[in-house]
Amino acid sequence: MDQLLFNSDYPYILSTLIFLPLAGALLLLFVQNASFARYWALGVTTLTAIISIPLLTNFDTNSAKFQFVQQSSWVKSLNIQYVIGVDGISILLVMLTTLIMPLCVLASWSYIKTRVQTFMICLLIMETSMLGVFVALDFVLFYILWEAMLIPMYLLIGIWGGPRKIYASIKFFLYTLAGSIMLLVGIIWLYKTNNYSFFIPDMMWKSYSISAQVYIFLAFFLAFAIKVPMFPFHTWLPAAHVEAPTAGSVILASVLLKMGTYGFLRFALPITPEAATIFMPYVLWLSIAGIIYGGFTALAQHDMKKLIAYSSVGHMGFVTLGIFVLNVEGVEGAILQMINHGVTTGALFLCVGMIYERTHSRELRSATGVGKYMPIYVTFLTFFSLSSFGFPGTNSFVGEFLILAGAFKYSTPLALAAIPGAVLAAAYMLRMLQKIVWGGTDNPDQSWLTDLNAREIVTLTPFLFFVFWIGLGPQPFINLMHTSVVNLLDQFHAHQGQAVAAAELIFH
Amino acid sequence: MQFLPELTLLGASLIIFMVSLGKPDSNKMKTIAICLGSAVFAATLVSFNEKGVLFFNSYKVDLYSQVFKALIATSFLIVLILGQKLKSIKNSVHPEYYLFMFVSVLGLMMLVSSVELLAIFIALELSSFAVYIMVPMRDESGNYRFQMEAGIKYLLFGVTATGFMLFGMSYMFGLTGSTQLSVVMVQLSQMYTQPAAIIAIMMVLAGFFYKLALFPFHFWVPDVYEGASNETTAFIASVPKLAAVALLIRIVSMVNGEGQTIVTILMVCAVLSMFYGNLSALVQTDIKRMLGFSGIAHAGFVLLGLLTFQLSGYANSIYYIIGYVVMNLACFLVICSISKNGENVQISDLSGLHKRAPILAVTMAVALFALAGIPPFVGFMGKFMLLAGALKQGYLLLVILAAINTAIAIFYYLSVVRITFCSDPDNNNSITNGFFTNATSILLVFIIVIMGVIPQRFIDFATLAVQSIK
Numbered sequence: 001m002d003q004l005l006f007n008s009d010y011p012y013i014l015s016t017l018i019f020l021p022l023a024g025a026l027l028l029l030f031v032q033n034a035s036f037a038r039y040w041a042l043g044v045t046t047l048t049a050i051i052s053i054p055l056l057t058n059f060d061t062n063s064a065k066f067q068f069v070q071q072s073s074w075v076k077s078l079n080i081q082y083v084i085g086v087d088g089i090s091i092l093l094v095m096l097t098t099l100i101m102p103l104c105v106l107a108s109w110s111y112i113k114t115r116v117q118t119f120m121i122c123l124l125i126m127e128t129s130m131l132g133v134f135v136a137l138d139f140v141l142f143y144i145l146w147e148a149m150l151i152p153m154y155l156l157i158g159i160w161g162g163p164r165k166i167y168a169s170i171k172f173f174l175y176t177l178a179g180s181i182m183l184l185v186g187i188i189w190l191y192k193t194n195n196y197s198f199f200i201p202d203m204m205w206k207s208y209s210i211s212a213q214v215y216i217f218l219a220f221f222l223a224f225a226i227k228v229p230m231f232p233f234h235t236w237l238p239a240a241h242v243e244a245p246t247a248g249s250v251i252l253a254s255v256l257l258k259m260g261t262y263g264f265l266r267f268a269l270p271i272t273p274e275a276a277t278i279f280m281p282y283v284l285w286l287s288i289a290g291i292i293y294g295g296f297t298a299l300a301q302h303d304m305k306k307l308i309a310y311s312s313v314g315h316m317g318f319v320t321l322g323i324f325v326l327n328v329e330g331v332e333g334a335i336l337q338m339i340n341h342g343v344t345t346g347a348l349f350l351c352v353g354m355i356y357e358r359t360h361s362r363e364l365r366s367a368t369g370v371g372k373y374m375p376i377y378v379t380f381l382t383f384f385s386l387s388s389f390g391f392p393g394t395n396s397f398v399g400e401f402l403i404l405a406g407a408f409k410y411s412t413p414l415a416l417a418a419i420p421g422a423v424l425a426a427a428y429m430l431r432m433l434q435k436i437v438w439g440g441t442d443n444p445d446q447s448w449l450t451d452l453n454a455r456e457i458v459t460l461t462p463f464l465f466f467v468f469w470i471g472l473g474p475q476p477f478i479n480l481m482h483t484s485v486v487n488l489l490d491q492f493h494a495h496q497g498q499a500v501a502a503a504e505l506i507f508h
Numbered sequence: 509m510q511f512l513p514e515l516t517l518l519g520a521s522l523i524i525f526m527v528s529l530g531k532p533d534s535n536k537m538k539t540i541a542i543c544l545g546s547a548v549f550a551a552t553l554v555s556f557n558e559k560g561v562l563f564f565n566s567y568k569v570d571l572y573s574q575v576f577k578a579l580i581a582t583s584f585l586i587v588l589i590l591g592q593k594l595k596s597i598k599n600s601v602h603p604e605y606y607l608f609m610f611v612s613v614l615g616l617m618m619l620v621s622s623v624e625l626l627a628i629f630i631a632l633e634l635s636s637f638a639v640y641i642m643v644p645m646r647d648e649s650g651n652y653r654f655q656m657e658a659g660i661k662y663l664l665f666g667v668t669a670t671g672f673m674l675f676g677m678s679y680m681f682g683l684t685g686s687t688q689l690s691v692v693m694v695q696l697s698q699m700y701t702q703p704a705a706i707i708a709i710m711m712v713l714a715g716f717f718y719k720l721a722l723f724p725f726h727f728w729v730p731d732v733y734e735g736a737s738n739e740t741t742a743f744i745a746s747v748p749k750l751a752a753v754a755l756l757i758r759i760v761s762m763v764n765g766e767g768q769t770i771v772t773i774l775m776v777c778a779v780l781s782m783f784y785g786n787l788s789a790l791v792q793t794d795i796k797r798m799l800g801f802s803g804i805a806h807a808g809f810v811l812l813g814l815l816t817f818q819l820s821g822y823a824n825s826i827y828y829i830i831g832y833v834v835m836n837l838a839c840f841l842v843i844c845s846i847s848k849n850g851e852n853v854q855i856s857d858l859s860g861l862h863k864r865a866p867i868l869a870v871t872m873a874v875a876l877f878a879l880a881g882i883p884p885f886v887g888f889m890g891k892f893m894l895l896a897g898a899l900k901q902g903y904l905l906l907v908i909l910a911a912i913n914t915a916i917a918i919f920y921y922l923s924v925v926r927i928t929f930c931s932d933p934d935n936n937n938s939i940t941n942g943f944f945t946n947a948t949s950i951l952l953v954f955i956i957v958i959m960g961v962i963p964q965r966f967i968d969f970a971t972l973a974v975q976s977i978k
Contacts, residue, residue: 075964077820077971078896115862140892144883151877154922158930166926173922177882178915184892185911188899 003201004085005065010054014068014084017098018132020048025124034116038109041120045101045127052098059091061479064487066137066201074141079196084135088484089265089335092477093134096342097255099462101127104247106459107350111246111357112160119160122152123247130255134262139187139198143180146259150176153248153256161243168236168243175236179226186219190271204270205491210278217275220268221283227260230283230320231290234313241309242362246353249305253312253349254342261319261338265331269323269488273495276324283324288417290317295424299431304352305362307432308345311388314421315341315396321418322403326492330406331485332478337399339477340470344387344396347463351381354456355436358449364432368439374451378437380460385433387467389425395470510558510569513577516551517614520544521607528603538592541606545588548613549581565688566624571976575969576620576754583746583833584613589948590841591739596850598647605645609743612638616751620758625677625687625712628755632673632715635751636666639744646737646850658735665728669718676711679704693762706769712759719752721800722807723781730788733800738847741796742840745803746833753810753829757822760814761977774815775906781808782913789920795853798920799839802879805917806832812894812910816901823970824893830966831878831886831959838875838952842868845941855924860933868939871949873925878956880921881914886959893967 007013024044028037060067066085074082086094104123112119129152132145150173158169189212190203197203208216226233237257241249269276294314301307319341322334354377355367371378387394390401400422407415452460470477527540556578560569588609597605615635622628644659681687683704684695699705718725733741763770785805792798810832813825843853845868846861862869878885891914899907941949959966 075967077964077967078893144888147888148883151882154925155929158926166930169930170919170922170926174915174919177918181911181915182908184895185899185904185908188892188896188907189904191896192899 003065004069004071004083005060005063005067006070007058007068010058010068012070013051013054014086014131014135015070017048017052017094018084018128018135020044020051021101021124021127021131025121025128028117028121028124032117037117037120038105041123042102042105044124045098045105048127049098049102052095055086055091056095056480059086059480061088062483064088064484069137074138078140078198080140080198081138082141083137083199084132084141085137086135088481089488090134090262091480092335092339093255093258093262094131096258096339097127097130097134100250100254100342100346103346103350103459103462104250106455107250107353108245108247109455111353115159119156122155123251125152126156126251130251130259133259137200139190139200139203141198142200143184143187146180147177149256153251156248156251157240157244160245160248163243164239165243168239171236172240175226175233179233180223182219183223186216189216200266205273205495206271207495208272210274213272213275214278217268217272217279220263220272221279224260224263224268225286227263228257228316228320229260229313230286231293231313231317232286234290234294237313238306238309241312241349242303242305246349246356249349249353250346253308254346257312257316258338258342261316261323261334264320264323265335265488269326269492273492276326276492277496280324280326284321284414287317287321287324288414288421290314291321291418291421292424295421295428298428299424301428302364303362304355304364304367304432305349307364307428308348308352311425311428312341312345314425315345315388317421318400318403318418321414322399322406325403325406325410325414326489327406327409328482328485328489329402329409331489332481333399333402333404333406335481335485336470336474336477337396337403340387340395340399343463343466343470344384344394347380347384347460347467348388350459350463351377351384354452364435366444368435368446369437369443370439370446370449371437373446373449376452376457380452380464381436382433383464383467385429387471389429390422393468393471395467395474397471398474399470509555510560510562512555512558513548513551513581514614514617516548517610517617520548521610521614524603524607524610528607532603534594534599534602537602537606538594541609542585542588542592544610545581545585549578549585552578552581563627566627567618567621568623569621572754572758572973573621575973576750577617579750579830579833580613580616580620580747583750583837584609584743586837586841586948586952587739587743587746589944590837590844591742592944593844594737594739594850595844595847596646596737597739598645601645605642608638608642608645612636612642612743613747616748619751620754622755623689623758625680625689625692628689629670629674629677632719633670635748636670636719639740639748640666642740642743643732643736646735646740654731654735655737656735658732661728661735662732665725666718669715669725672711673715676708676714679708680712683708689759689762693759697763700769706773709759709763709770710773713756716752716756716759717777719748720756720807720810721749721804722811723777723784723804726781726784726804726807729800729804730797733796733803734794734852737850738796738840738844738853741800742837742844745799745836745840749803749807750829750833753825756814757825757974758977760817761822761974763817771815771817774811775903778808778811778815779906779909781805781811782910783916786913786916786920790916792920793854793856795839795843795855795858795924798855798924799836802917802920803832803836805913806879808913809891809894809910812898812906815903816897818897818901819971819974821894821897821901822974823967824890824897826970826973827959827963827966828890828894830970831890831956834952834955834959835875835878835885835887838871838949838956839879841945841949841952842872842875845939845945855927858924858928859931861928863933863938865939865941867946867949868941869928871953872928874953874956876921876925878960880918882918884957884960886956886963889960889963893963 069085136142298310618631789801878887
């Protein structure tokens, strides 16, 4: 158990984070009052966010171990434990989740009019399972939360979604579930091989045979690549994003997609390092394909949500690119970009949601020229759009810069191939921005639109704050993850040696 | 005391018989039945810790049998509560219907205690024949006659399966010269290389495969589920399966795992059951038919535990079948409540249930997600343990095929959830349920969650029960 670090000041902090929203959801079952449900959900999520702050202040940045660990036996006969902890890779994602949830509640304040209580229950259960996925150190615990998350998300899309909600929600559910089935088999295989233990750190850095690693990696890859989503497994994403209510889109974009990339970092690299080396070139070029494909497709969209959804495919392509170039710049950039994408894309979805609440249309055509009547709104939108294509001074610039630096270090042609993606991002974001702010000579009459109210400004401001904080002073964020990333890569390269030989044997 | 639950059932049947001589109104009959059912349940609890052997060593009362008797009594009581209105049974035959139900349960309880071939046969027939009569007792008000077809099919397939079993038993007797299960199985394990021994065992198992609706003895399932009244189907889908698994484990646990042929045959049955059940369920519109096919698939999963030939595997199977019965009862509770006059429920009839009956909608959703094997419900834990147990034995291909089935199954469960939760009601008939039914449905949901979240106790207990066989 030398990978674990118990924190005596806050022994139960992670459990509190996980179970507080769940308890809130249970209480909400017995109340039939929409307005109470809103305030209650806001209160619970805000409280969770506040409780999560000591995680940051007490996090030991010089240790690559799992911190704030809590451990107890759960199912003895199968040796399943309830063990949770955070390290430099997961802490930012945990913080992102806790901080974004109150904003999701705020964003749904007037957007959700029917079955408010059920909606809030779903949001709270989502928070429980998302936090659980990021902190779980037992593979069964991880898998349970990973799957359990599908139910509330399915309901979020299926009940409060747009016109094609049924198609979108079922596609989302089936895709994700089918992808993770083989993950389950892989988990059980690892359990059997590792002396009947589901403890994740025990499974890492073992020298499994190459063929076993290849199969396990493929199982991991299928599950995580669908979740990211990587090209060509991305087709569920535009459907789900477009049909989901605003809060659902934000959760999907900001948190759910990160679970795939988190899975690569947490499981695929440490458990199957040699297979990861073998498959590295393919994953890298798939990432490039995703970047370019996402960019071009986004350029052609008339639906704002679809545009942002496809831009997500491109941005997440950058993240997987950063992970699989396997150097410190790349991986740190990838983690930072995961956060950036969560902030920026989440905010963009909120912006689209605000327009939708007013015009009841997501069509770019019907939202042209609102800049004249909604100056505050377009100010926010401008900053988020600039951030989305990585304008210097905003958060995404730092992330993409690090990733591209890492890519150049690994291979120049690869990095050059990614560059058009960055240019495309500027093209489609500026196109959208131009249309929304100014439009053309044939703008529809927008004079009846009201600008953002106080609640909406409060919802967007934290996002803007982080856009500039990460953009101008990213060092504190990088410090949080640096030790863990360096440790991960050191271990990885120690295990890589044999793999290179094996790969050469296979391919030459 | 050892025989108390059976005696109570027998007494209850006699009381109902007496009552049936008069002309009781159905409301009174319902009360009597539920009271008697509770008495049976109490009797199983009172005799829970009894141990002993009765009737010239053919009837064994041990922890294992008592656990199953308590489970049978519980699910029987739940069936009585959820089908208390007996909507599609003619009022005049209510007492007789209850009479046969009690007799059938009596047979099942005797079955879990029987350790001798003839006792097994008699118990099995007692339980089956009562159900053969219950199936066609549905009234013909809706102008449908398919209950007759269902009854005949059930009878013919049942008799065929019994024929197989009897034939197998004759082989067993011929090979070993005894009808005592303990003697028979020990002697048989020394002749695994002989085809006769394998045929004998497989033929005896066939009788229980039929009860459990396993491939290739599943053909009766869809039509009987559809043709029988909702209450009868709820009964057929739950209580006999408990007893069938109980006896399967009793028999299989005496076989030692050397016989690779038997493992292979069981594997093939398991995989075919899963694929057949899940693929057929995909296209059903009648919810009972869908549940029937899904039951075939789940029976395949139960077999995964048996074919490990390990104590833990048997315990997993017990855990799984208990979970399955609970989930199934929850579904049938909803079906029986929705069906207005006892007609069959189409999946589309569930539309907008969340508005018409929120508690029922939640029950249905939880039960279906659990059946689909989504955590944190019992269905996931059960499947997970079965898969882990099978992989421990090295059956990787089997585990992969089973896992693929989980993915197939999700689609049809999900489309029912979709209709329940994500659509607006076509008609605004709100459904009102009595306090009892609501309480039962909340209880079932609670059990589904608790068994899924803290499985350890249940597994420990199941292990303890299995250990008491020997």
